[in-house]
Amino acid sequence: MRIGLAGVGRIGAFHARTLAALDFVDDLVLFDAVPAAAKALADQVGAGIANDAPALLASGIDGLVIATPTPGHAALLRAGIAAGIPTFCEKPVAATLDETIDLANLVAAGEVPVHVGFQRRFDAGYQRARAAVAHGELGFVHTIRANTNDQAPPHAAYIPTSGGIFRDCNVHDFDILRFVTGREVATVYATGANKGAAFFAAAGDVDTGAAVLTLDDGTLALVSSTRYNGAGHDVRMEILGERGSIAVGLDDSLALDSAEEGVDFPRGPRKWSFMERFGPAYRAELTAFADVARGERPSPCTVRDALEAFRVAEACELSRAEHRAVALTEVKGL
The missing domain is CATH 3.40.50.720 (NAD(P)-binding Rossmann-like Domain)
Structure with missing residues (x-):
């Protein structure tokens, strides 16, 4: 070709x-x-x-x-x-x-x-998680935790055109949440904070974001992100169900240290960028x-799929700006 x-x-x-x-x-x-x-x-x-x-x-x-x-x-x-x-x-x-x-x-x-x-749709871990949900292995799913933590922030010039942390970073979490669960987001409540470089606030953005999403079947999803995760690049999802739980990204590259004595997990090496983390998926x-x-x-992964993830990000930005819960019906769609 x-x-x-x-x-x-x-x-x-x-x-x-x-x-x-x-x-x-x-x-x-x-x-x-x-x-x-x-x-x-x-x-x-x-x-x-x-x-x-x-x-x-x-x-x-x-x-x-x-x-x-x-x-x-x-x-x-x-x-x-x-x-x-x-x-x-x-x-x-x-x-x-x-x-x-x-x-x-x-x-x-x-x-x-x-x-x-x-690209997360092509990651073996997320595909396995999707199968576990679809086949009922976990029973009913009640809680999902998803995070996208960048090891270091992008260049300052990138932020003004990025669309903000929810549109640029967590939009991947929103898409993979739909992919894994087969459900749509009904409401969001989002917030954000800045403790890092001044260029985030100057662009109207935040360097750390968090959102509580309620899916259309009542499942709660806790989504977070940051541009400052010095321990390494950390992208994970945990799906907690009635009969079992499953995690994506929980391997020896995990960018966390245990506070418990005698624990040698994770052993490393850690990953430092999304390209390293998702090379096979790309x-x-x-x-x-x-x-x-x-x-x-x-x-x-169609443009319609991209639109639905974008709508969730739009709802999160509106929620962050107005300090309130936002229903997806408030965001224009097809």
């Missing part, structure tokens, strides 16, 4: 290296708004380059991967759809709720498949996209 990749920043460069190592990729073509960056990465991974987005779309590609900064996602996604090219888009597909809704309607009205990049995700592009399977 001939794959086109737009954007060679942190996640784009990671995707390029991942794609270059996958057997189904015969040719890789890169485009970036900074041509020198595209050229440097192309030389490293043995890829071609396109001078602009139209040239990338016209280069005979079988699939398009969008990994630009968020403001460029929607326009490139529309261009890929218009060109009839199966497209993979990193989350979010758009910076605003209204444009996300427009894109969900556009994709639903057409036949061009779009796969949104929520490979599985892009392999699945190849199947989508070849017409062998439907999209495993």
Whole structure:
């Protein structure tokens, strides 16, 4: 297959290296708004380059991967759809709720498949947890705890365009919560705090967030995140049920120290970034996209899925701002 990749920043460069190592990729073509960056990465991974987005779309590609900064996602996604090219888009597909809704309607009205990049759906632990819930192994589920703790904050310039901690960081938790449980979020109550760098507050954001979500079957989900987890990158989910419980991310890389004497768990080594934590999931995700592009399977994560996770994040930001519980019916949807 001939794959086109737009954007060679942190996640784009990671995707390029991942794609270059996958057997189904015969040719890789890169485009970036900074041509020198595209050229440097192309030389490293043995890829071609396109001078602009139209040239990338016209280069005979079988699939398009969008990994630009968020403001460029929607326009490139529309261009890929218009060109009839199966497209993979990193989350979010758009910076605003209204444009996300427009894109969900556009994709639903057409036949061009779009796969949104929520890589946790391809992690073996989350897939096992989903099966445990679906098969009733835990009995009824009453409580879920999910966290996304970054080892260190991103660059200050990233925060003003990130959408805030719930849209940028916890949106992964919101998507995987839907994936694992098969339920929708009914209400949220969210809050946040700043104890770190001043640039978070300057952008109207927080460096630590927490939310209590009530699902449509009454399950309670406790979701938290922080940009300051010096012990390591820590992404986990605990599902507590009537007859049993199961955890994702509870292995020797766990970024926690026990306060109990004589406990040698976890032994390490720890992980320090989401790319390290989810390397196999990213490979599985892009392999699945190849199947989508070849017409062998439907999209495993649609724009509609991305919209529903985005709506939960919107509700959390509204709750944080107004210090109240917010029902998802207050947030526009399809």
